[in-house]
Amino acid sequence: MIRLFIRRWYDFGFVAGLLTIVFLMLNWQSLDVMVRIQLLSFMALCFHQFEEYHFPGGEPAIINRVFQHKNTIPGLEDRYPLNQFSAMLVNSLYTFVLYFLPAFIPNVIWFGMMPILLGLAQCLLHGIVANKLLKTYYNPGLAACLLLHLPIGIYYIYYVTSNHLATGWDWFFGFTYTISAFLILLNWMTYKVLPNTATKYPFEAKEMQRFNMDQRVKELFNK
8 A cells, every 4th residue: 555655646645635625615614714725725736746747747757857857867767866755755745744734723824824835836836947948838737836826825815914814924934934845845855865766666657758758858858
């Protein structure tokens, strides 16, 4: 079961996203607005990751063969620097801990800001940076950004500011927490701690080939 989760964590996340929709539909009226927003943000990330890794997928190749093409090792692009285990661990920590916990403590405003702010940052990453690197108008994860993260983030900021729920310190700690989580998990752990050329968990060929990445890499780097 553990090995299955490591290899298919994004499918488990997709199911978690669907269950969250069902829960929200059944309990919407009884839930605090801040709880609703945090659960919607959790759901958005679940679908975002499914879009990146499963349908249309291709994120492993986008990271290892495009974003990190100067740091990868020829012939090991299916496992270095990102591999299935590191992708599972970092994304699961974000999804099931950092994104899910704020729904249980909605009154700690700064703690709940991170999922929202990071979701908005994802819109810039996918909408501008990734599209520029891939030379395209769409990349896996962009749909979830524009259809979910962006409207959820805009409404969150509107609701918090119009109801005067956040102090200046909340915004300070919220931004600090967001930047720290990004630097520690998405940067330091992903690219410094967890890379392993001898990992038992390389990405499967189909995971590397989704989103027609073989052809895209050839066109980008003429190889």
